[in-house]
Amino acid sequence: MILKINYHNYLYYSINDPEITDYQYDLLINKLKYLEKKNPNLKQKNSPTKNIGNGIFFKKKTYKHLSPMFSLNNIFTYKEYLKFVIKTKKKIKKNKKKIELICELKIDGVAINLIYKEGVLIKALTRGNGISGEDVTKNIYNIKSIPKEINHEKIPKKIEVRGEIFINKKNFKYINKKLLTNKHKVFSSARNAASGSILQKNPKVTYQRKLMFLCHGYGYWENKKKPKSYLNAMMKLKSWGFPVDKNICLYKNDKNIYSYYNKIKKKRKKIKFDIDGIVIKINSTKLQNKIGYTSKFPKWAIAFKFPAEKCVTKVKYVKFQVGRTGVITPVAYLKTCYIANIKIKKVSLYNLNKISKLNLYINDIVIIKRSCDVIPKITKVIKSNNKNKKKIKIPIYCPSCKSILKYSYKKTTYRCYASLICKDQIKKSLNHFVSKNAFNINNFGPKLSNFLIDNNYIKDFSDIFNLNTYILEKNSFISHKKSKKIINSIKNSKKILLYKFIYSLGIRNIGTINSLNISNYFNNINKIINVSLKDLYKIKNIGIKTANRFYRFIYNKKNRLIIKKLISMIKIIYYKYDKKNYFYNKKVSITGIFENYTRKYLKNFLIKSKGIFTNNVSKNTDVLLVGKKFGSKFYIAKKLNVNIIKENKLKKILIQ
Incomplete structure (x- = not known):
């Protein structure tokens, strides 16, 4: 699944040619989150759920942000909001006192980091992985609402101004209409269009898209006199020429915040650009610093998302898909319907139990809801005297290889155990085999895998090393230049x-x-x-x-x-291990952000040291490596008396 998400990230961010809509992408991310929560031992270091933003795909040059660019955690109910407030009050020991909270719109756009030196815009970076982002400065210069120079005496020597880039609803319709006229693919959402526009090679295209910008924060602020509050910072930025949303409000009362949420929800359709909720932030910067961050989110801010919207449609038929590990997933194909301008043609039924719980038949009229405004699912079957109802036939044999299907342990899943004999499993396994953390073969996407397996050029993994440019070029979308690159990448991958x-x-x-x-x-x-x-x-x-x-x-x-x-x-x-190395045979976990080392570097060092990686901290953990903005692992390690090594001490160990 990680490979599949990375593939769609590549299509979306690197070549601006997505195969799936935003909601389908978010479905994959949320499904992975669910699986990782249920099976924490399966969570991998390279998981997209741990990345801030949507990663970097090196289409453009990348640069480090002056300070980390975090994402926001989501909540969906008032109860969850109250839990957030109680948690923050406990951390700052203000259970009785009222805290000032800022409310603003959560724009459904693309986050951007603008770096100014001596008042001049010198860099514009996408969020990327939160530590580094792609350089989109040339394209950002075409957005009128972004100041290219700040003419003010009291501006910091260096500052990061952060905000959202978006396309308003009217322009989005116009862009898609123009694309249709010229027989091009249309964008599935305004956010998709904004993202594709800022990553364009040709800045003229960005200019034509009429992108807009609204400021919603700052990062690095090179000045001793930093703003004492978020609102104060926004007002300063506004006075310097940055557009700030007029809907920003300050509250101390929980009921007032909930009223603001409901008010915005009601007028959502009238707002000229897409929003998917509100953002709530602690106003005081002193309290923000005290509350701190996880590795991905600030603990002092939360996105309060709007509830899912619904539509009524018909189930046309059900297909059964085979996953990489043989799990059979039923997918309901629907008569096309729309929720918040998102086209919905199919929904996952997850497992066979879901079919029986819903008492679902083909040709049933059903209610579709986008859970968390993201994942489409069938919530209810509308009872009707439909004479055309057909029972969903549960397959006895694998839809791909015709092997007999079996229930797995505790009958939780239905599975094909044919493994590498099953074509669908081979296709998905091959995508895994060529992925970055495996053989790392570049330009070898699912389309190519499907072509090679369907045409019997690959029957098992070893056949990949017998490929040549002649075979690859039989596929119409592979050019001679690209085929050479793939063959070179295959040759380079032989050392692993x-x-x-x-x-x-x-x-x-x-x-x-x-x-x-x-x-x-x-x-x-x-x-x-x-x-x-x-x-x-x-x-x-x-x-x-x-x-x-x-x-x-x-x-x-x-x-x-x-x-x-x-x-x-x-x-x-093979690595030759030094038994005298500090980390030799020790169980090591990592938390926080390191100034001088990437996680990849630390991971490689620990491999060479024969250290044992652990995602979680337990009484069996020997060492916890701690960077800045550390998470809960630090406090667990302290309670369990685990040896904690901070970056300054880590430097000395790594130099030895």
Whole structure:
């Protein structure tokens, strides 16, 4: 699923050619969040749910923000809002006193960071991963509402001004009408159009799109006299020529905030641009600093989203899809309907239990709701005397390979166990195999995977190393130049680290962390393919179920043949471990943001040191590496007397 999300990120942000709508993308993200919450052991370091914003795809040059650019956590009910207030009051020990809170519109646009030096705009960066963003300065110069120079005596020498770039509803309709006239693809939403516009290669296109900007904050502020409150900062920025939304309000009373929320919700359709809720922030900057941040969100701000909208439509038919690990998911295809201008053609039914709970039939009239204004789902079947009702036939055989389907443990899922014999599973497994954390083969997307497998050029993973430009160019969308790049990338991928090779096999529950743990324990591919269950049980952080799954996969005859074929075609790289290294065989977790090191660098250092990664802090954790803006792991580690290493001490260890 991570690979699928990264693929759609690439289409959306790098080549401005999305295959899915915003709501379908958010469906994937929310589904991944749900799965990670249910199975915390499966959560990976590279998960898109941990990234701030939507990542960086290096279409343009990237630069570091002067200060991290955080995203916002979401709430959807008044009860959740009250919990947020209680939490913040506890942190600042003001249970009885009233706190000043700012309310403003949550614009459904693209976040931007504007860097000014001596009053002149020198850089404009997208949010990117929160630490670095893509340079879109040339395009931003075409937005009239963004000041290119600030003419004021008291401006800081250096400042980051942050806000939202968007297209108003009227212009969005005009852009899509023009695209249709010229027989081009239309944008699925105004946010999609705004994002595509600021990433354009040609600044003239950005200018024609009539992008707008509203300021909603600041980052770095190089001045001893920083604003004492958020409202004070906004008023200063407004006086310097930055557009600030007129709907901004200051409140001390929870009921007033809820009234503001309901008022904005009622007049939402009349507002000239898209919004999906309101943003609530602690006004005092002193209190903001005291409350702090998680690795992704400020704890002093929250987005209060509007409830889902509904539509009534008809179920045309149900298809059963096969996932990478063989899970069968029913998908209902609908008569096209619209919720908040978003076209909805299909919805996931998640599992077979959902069909029986809804008592759903083909040709039923149903209510579709966009949960959290994002995920479409069937909430109710409208009872009718429809003579055309047809029962949904639950498949006995896999829709892809015709193997007999079986219920998994506790009958929670329906699964095809054919693994790498099943074409649909091979396609999704191949996408996983070529991904960044595996063989890292560039330009090898799902379209190409499908073509190669459907035309029998690839029957198993090893066939990828027998490809040539002639085969690739049989696919109409692969040019000679692109085919050469892919073949070069395949050649370069033949040298691979052991843990990446383990991860590439796509074994259930074996993500990057478990791959590292297995790799560090054995550090030899022959030991791994001849492993015993006893040895697998000895590995720290590998549970019995995971060990059993790994063992079954390795000793499956067909899988074994593929693995041996692969080993003969590639070179696996092993680390030579220094037992004197501080992190050798220690369980290490990480929290916060480091000034001098990226997480990738620390991760690679720990691999070389044979350190054992853990996502969570427990009594078995040996070390917690702590950067700035650390999260709850720090406090858990303190309670459990885990050895805490901050960046200044970490420098000395890494230099040794």
